[in-house]
Amino acid sequence: MAEPDAAVAIVHTHGAADAVLLIRRAERETDPWSGHWSFPGGRREPEDCDLLQTALRELAEECGVRLARGRLAAALPPAVARRRVGRFLLVAPFVFGVEDQPPTALHPPEAVEAAWVPLSVLRDPARHILRPVPGRPPEVRFPAIDLNGVPLWGFTYRLIADWLDLIPHECPIEEAGFRTARALLDALVAHGCALDHGWVDRDGAKVAVVTGRIPTEVVLAQVSGPGMEIPRINMLEARPDGIRVVGLAFEEYFIYGNRISA
Numbered sequence: 077m078a079e080p081d082a083a084v085a086i087v088h089t090h091g092a093a094d095a096v097l098l099i100r101r102a103e104r105e106t107d108p109w110s111g112h113w114s115f116p117g118g119r120r121e122p123e124d125c126d127l128l129q130t131a132l133r134e135l136a137e138e139c140g141v142r143l144a145r146g147r148l149a150a151a152l153p154p155a156v157a158r159r160r161v162g163r164f165l166l167v168a169p170f171v172f173g174v175e176d177q178p179p180t181a182l183h184p185p186e187a188v189e190a191a192w193v194p195l196s197v198l199r200d201p202a203r204h205i206l207r208p209v210p211g212r213p214p215e216v217r218f219p220a221i222d223l224n225g226v227p228l229w230g231f232t233y234r235l236i237a238d239w240l241d242l243i244p245h246e247c248p249i250e251e252a253g254f255r256t257a258r259a260l261l262d263a264l265v266a267h268g269c270a271l272d273h274g275w276v277d278r279d280g281a282k283v284a285v286v287t288g289r290i291p292t293e294v295v296l297a298q299v300s301g302p303g304m305e306i307p308r309i310n311m312l313e314a315r316p317d318g319i320r321v322v323g324l325a326f327e328e329y330f331i332y333g334n335r336i337s338a
Contacts, residue, residue, distance in 0.1 A: 078166055079166075080120075080127055080154045080165075080166040080167055080168040081119060081120065081165045081166050081167070082117060082118055082119045082120060082127075082130065082157070082165050082166075082167045082168070083117055083118075083120065083127040083128070083130040083131040083134070083167065083168040083169070083170060084114070084115040084116065084117030084131060084134075084167055084168075084169050084170070084235070085097075085115060085116045085117055085131040085132065085134065085135040085143075085170055085172060086115055086152075086169055086170065086171045086172065086235075086239065087116075087135065087141065087143070087172045087174060087178075088149070088171055088172065088173055088174070088195075089173075089174050089175065089176060089177050089192065090173060090174075090175065091175065093176075093177060093192065093194070094194060094195050094196070095177065095192040095193055095194045095195060096192070096193055096195060096198070096236075097115075097116070097139070097141070097177075097180070097190065097191075097192055097193075098113050098114065098115065098190070098191050098193055098223070098228070098232070099113070099114060099115070099116055099138060099139060099180075099182070099187040099189065099190050099191075100112070100113050100114075100187065100188055100189040100190075100191075100224075100226060101113075101114055101186065101187060101188070102184065102185055102186055102187060102188050103188075104185075109157075109230070109231070111210065111226070112229075112230060112232065113191075113223055113226060113227075113228040113229075113232055114231070114232045115169070115232060115235070116131075116134050116135045116138045116139050116141075116187075117130075117131060117134045117135075117138075117167070118130070118134040118138075119165075121133070127168040127170075128145060128148065128151070128170055129145075130168075131168070131170045132145065137183055137186070138182065138183050138186045138187045139180045139181070139182060139183075139187065139190060140179075140180055140181030140182070140183075141178050141180060143172055143174070143178075147172040147173060147174065148170060148171070148172055149171045149172060149173040150170070150171040151168070151169075151170055151171075152168075152169040152170070152171060152235075152238070152239060153169075154166050154167060154168050154169075155167050155169060155231070155234070155235050155238065157231040158231070167231075167235075169235060169239070171239070177192050189224070191223060191224065193223065195240065197221070198221065198236055198240060198242075199240060199242065201302075201305050201306050202302045203221050203222070203302070204219060204220070204221055204302070204306045204307060205219075205220065205221075205300060205301065205302050205307075206218065206219055206220075206299045206300050206307050206309075206312055207220050207227060207229075207300060209227050209229050209230075210227075213313075215292065215296075215313060215314050215315055216311065216312070216313045217296070217299060217300060217311070217312045217313075217314075218230065218233075218310070218311055218312075219233060219306070219307040219309070219310070220233060221233070234310070237306070242306050243306060243308060243324065244305070249323075249324045249325050250323065250324075250325045250327060252308035252309070252323060252324050253308060253309045253310075253321055253322070253323020253324055253325070253327060253329060254282065254323065254327075254329060255308065256299075256307075256308055256309050256312075256321055256323075257282070257284075257319075257321045257323075257329035257331070258275075259298075260295060260298065260299075260319060260321070260331060261274075261275075261284050261286070261331055263294065263295070263298055264286055264290070264291070264294070264295075264331065265286070267291055267294050269286040269287065269288055269290075269291075269333075270286060270287040270288070271284075271285075271286055271287075272284075272285035272286055272287050272334050273285050275329075280328075281327070281328040281329060281330055282327075282328075282329045282330070283329075283330045283331075283332065284329075284330070284331050284332075285331070285332045285333075285334050286331065286332070286333055286334065287333075287334050288333055288334070289316045289317065289333045290314065290315065290316050290317065290318060290319060290331070290333040292314045292315060292316060295312075295314040295319060296314055299312055308323075308324060309321055309322060309323055309324065310322045310323065310324060310326060316333065317332065317333050318330060318331060318332045318333055319331040
């Protein structure tokens with residue numbers, strides 16, 4: 077595997093607090109994650125002796141929190157941070173254990189808010205919903221948690237889900253998204269759509285077709301409310317001519333609405 081481009085610091089306080097430090101990034105045009113909730117972190121600089129040093133340096137620069145290397149509790153597997161444009165980043169996550177919540181002193185050009193988020197909040201399935209997010213079309217929904225009125229979603233959400241092992245392992249990761257896609261197809265048929273053909277493999281994705289236009293309000297109503305389990309997909313897009321589901325392994329499923337001839 078290639079060497080990671082960047083590192084993040086997951087600062088976890090144990091005991092009664094049992095919380096993790098998140099920051100809300102400043103809004104900057106040059107930052108692909110502008111305005112997002114994230115862990116403190118950033119790209120490795122030439123002067124960093126290793127990626128652990130990158131995580132500690134960024135934590136100090138962005139939050140004013142200085143920790144010794146001995147606070148390292150775990151080095152998690154590298155994770156892929158995808159961007160709308162440009163090459164993805166490979167990120168090295170480091171978990172640090174602290175007894176108390178150290179005070180933060182944010183660097184305004186990089187961070188505008190900090191929060192110690194209880195792990196009980198992150199583990200609560202009722203707080204996880206598929207919702208629209210700033211900067212993306214309203215018909216596109218992502219798994220997210222509301223934090224102080226701003227969604228926690230995207231790379232940091234996926235990293236938290238992996239770190240806390242939030243997704244049940246009753247089936248392989250590649251099948252979790254297919255379960256959601258099949259449930260949506262069943263809902264469309266139950267709502268009156270006629271099945272043109274079931275799932276077939278096409279260009280690396282699974283595709284199904286129904287007759288007529290997709291009732292997007294039905295689809296979004298089914299997926300957008302809080303439920304008893306954490307969403308098992310990375311993204312859902314619902315339009316009148318089709319549904320796109322992106323699974324946990326970034327595999328894709330499409331349900332197309334076949335036009336009815338006049």
